[in-house]
Structure formats: structure tokens, C-alpha cells
Amino acid sequence: MNQNSLPLAKPQPILPIDKPKDSPLFVVLAILAFLATLTLLSLSASYRSSAHWSAGLTDTATIQIKPTSLTDEQEQPIKARDILLTFKSVKHVDILSKDHSQKLLRPWLGDTPLPDALALPILLHVTLHADQKLNVRELATRYEQLGIRADIDDHSHWRKNLESRARAIQILSILAFLSISIAIIAACVFATHAGITTQKTLMNVLHQIGTPPQYTARLFSTRFALNAFLAGCFGALAAFVLLFIFSMFFKISGTNIFFLPEFTFGLKNLYLSALVPLFMALISGLATWQIVMKSLLSEMYP
């Protein structure tokens, strides 16, 4: 009896846990999860980056004073600043030093020392109050009246450009995420059909002994949901780690990639990554339930 009760202690799973047979689909699902997580994380990063740029660009403006003489070079920036400070939207104005301006011009002028007599454009860096806009037209008129030659750039052109690029990338990411989701659903449906086919004998026996169809459907859908969840965890974790390494690398090397600068090893990203395996488990479970129920009912009493 001892010998006999040995295998009876723990019930064998009715649906076999057959790793080698499952593995090709497991790999496919893991890769899809990897791609889904990558797009999801870069999507969220691009949203945060563009919000960051827009904020950074909207509350600043740059003004270039082009003095015609050396005396102008001394006086005009101060006059220009004083006028700026009469505007309600202006919070703060920095006159960039001559050195700084020179540094900015170096790409065009090269390293040759500039003659002191040459009047150089002077840059004013304007900080605006949050959510306020510089009245560019009024400022231009006031400068004109005082004979100050200036280029006023409130960054709106550049901002619009950046924003439309960011939006294009976001739309592409959303499309990529949607198509990966469709591929995930297709893979789950395929996995279920394959599972039903390889377990034909079991299905027939369960049918013949009068198993409630809900029981069989639950058996398959919990198994496939669990498989999809595990595959999803592998893929999502791989994507998360990869992006983390990338962002660390760019942080260290100082380079920035369009959608990466905002990526951090934050909890928010971890939650986002966890959504992928949960989504896959849900899709897989529902698809399996649906398919198994349909197949069982169609063969219930033909």
C-alpha cells in the first residue's frame, strides 16, 4: 500500500506541463512581449521628453542685438534689457558676456582672435513667467523706435517643429504597439489551436466522461494565461534591462538619443513594463476560453 499511495499523494496535472513542446511559441510570445515593452516605454519616454522640451522652450526667449558701433555695443544691450523688464511676462533677463557670445560664434568664425574693434552681436537670454508669452510684435516696435537692431526669437518656430516631430514618433509608437498587440492575440489564438490539437485524446476523454465545458475551458485558459504571463515577464524584463543599460550608457557618455533622455529606472516604468505580461495573460486567457468553449459546444452533441 505504501508503494501504491506514493504517486497518489500529489495529483498529476490533467493538462501536461510540456515545456519542450511549448517552447517555440513561448519564445515567440517572449519576443513579442520584448517589442511591446520597448515601444510602450519609449512611448512614455517620448511623452515626457516632449513635455519637458515644450516647457523648457516656452518659458524662454533669445534676443540677438546687432550693434552698429562700439558705443552701441556698450549701451544697447542695457537699453534692450530695461525695455524687456517693462513687459509683464518677463521674469528675468541675462546679458550673455562677450566671451560667451564669441564662444557661440566660434563654429562660424573659427579660432582666430577677433579684432576688439569688431562689434559683435550680443545675446540676451530671457526667462519668462510660467505660461506667459512674450509680445514679440510690441517689443520689436519699441526697439525700432529706439534704433536698436535686434532679432527676437521666442522659440515658437523651433518648438512647433519639435512638437510635430515628437507627435509623429508618438503616433508611430502607438501604431507599433497596436500591431504588436494584434500579433500577440494571433499568437495566443494559434497557441490555443495547437494546444487543443496536441491534446486531442484528452479532449475526447473529457468530452466522453461528461466534463462540464467550463471546467475544460478553465483548464486550458489558466494554463495558457500562465504561459503567456511567464513569456511576457521574460520579454518585458529583457526590454526593461536593455533600456536601462542604454540610458545609463548615454548618461555616462553624455550623448542623448531622441526618445531616451528621460528614461530612468523609475517605478513608473516598472509598472508600465508589468502591464505587458498582465495584458498578455488576459488576452491569452480570454482567447483560449473563447476558442475551447466554442470547440466543445460544437462537438457536444453533433
Add this chain to the structure above:
Amino acid sequence: MITPQIHTSDLEHKDECIAFERVSFSYQGGDNILKNLSFSLKQGSLNFVTGPSGAGKTSLLKLMYLHMRPKSGQINVFGQNTGMLDLLQIPPLKRRMGVVLQDFSLVDHLNVFENIVLPLRVTATPRADYVQDAISLLQWVGLGDHMAAMPETLSGGQAQRAAIARAIISKPDILIADEPTGNVDHNIGQRLIRLFVELNRLGTTVIIATHDTKLIPADATILRLNNGTLLQERMQS
């Protein structure tokens, strides 16, 4: 004590468990395999379906255990017209019938014990409620030493008995077996028949399809099929 019910009229018997009324059957547009069959089987009866190969024995059993629908006519099981049932009412009805198929249909990744307790597991019966019964049943069918064996290691006769044990573990009202002695020698065949007779004594309605008329006990009802019609029926006492 057992009376054959081979007629269409007066089907008011409360104790009949399977009744056919003018049942015909054909496979997908072919000729009728079963032609206008009418009979009823009483609860607790011992029945044998015989006839030459191709006579339609297996097809008749399949209609009985609700594996497929008749093309015409009506089949009543436990007093219920099966043609009128909702699909979800079929499984509970099937759970009242134990079926032993010609190919045994054992699940090859489950050991003998797990195979035979499957009908109980799928109805969420607590394990403690059936472990002892299952062990006794396996000993009764002579598989006490093979509980942990996998189906592929069993001989034909052992697999046959495992399939029988699975068919009767949930104490069904009807036991249906298709050629249960087809894969075993005469001796084991007789032992299996004795097992069915014993089961029948305990109250189960037994329906067995077989070629081997020599194995049929004297007090059994016989449905003799030929060419899809019921040729002859017999009751010996």
C-alpha cells in the same frame, strides 16, 4: 425477472433508462446504417448487442451515449428526449453513463490511478472522498499493483480493465462497453464478463457490444443487429 422491451407502443415505463423510437442513422449523406429501430432497455438490465462486423453495433452504442444524433426518430435517456436538450444539459447526462471504448481512450500522460479518477476530478470532488474507493476499485479489477503505471506499460487486458474502472468509478446508472473482450484471450474475456455481471447485480444497467456470443450469460437480453435492423432479441432465464 428481466423483460425485454422491444416494441414501440406503451413506452410509459418509468424504469426504462434508454428508449429508441423509430431511430434511423446514416453517416454524412450515406445510406442508413441503422434503420427505424425501436426498443427500450430497463433499468438494471444486462444487455448484449451482437451482430456481424459492420452491422452497426458501434454506431448504435454511440447513439446511446450521446456521441452523435440520430438522423430521424427519438432517443430517450433517463426519460429525457435527447433531441430537445440544451447543449449544456448533455454533460450531466453523460456523467450518468460510463463508457468503455474499443481503443480504451486512456490519457497517456496520466498514470492508471489518475486516469480512473478523472471523472471525479472534473466534477471537483474532494480528493479525500475518493482515494480509498479508487484504490479498492483498482484492486477489484485486478490493477492493485499497477496504480502508478503509465498506460503505455499496460497489456491490452490491463488497459481494458483500467478503462472499465474509469467508466464505473463515479457509479454510473448505465455502463456501455464496445467490444470489451475484443483484445483479450477467452479466459480474460470471461473474467471481464463476470465483472460486468457482478456490476449489473449491484444495480447498474449494462450494455455490451460483442461478436463473441459464447461469452453472453444465459440471463442476458440480446439485441441482434444485422444490416442496420434489429433481427432478433432474446431473453434467457
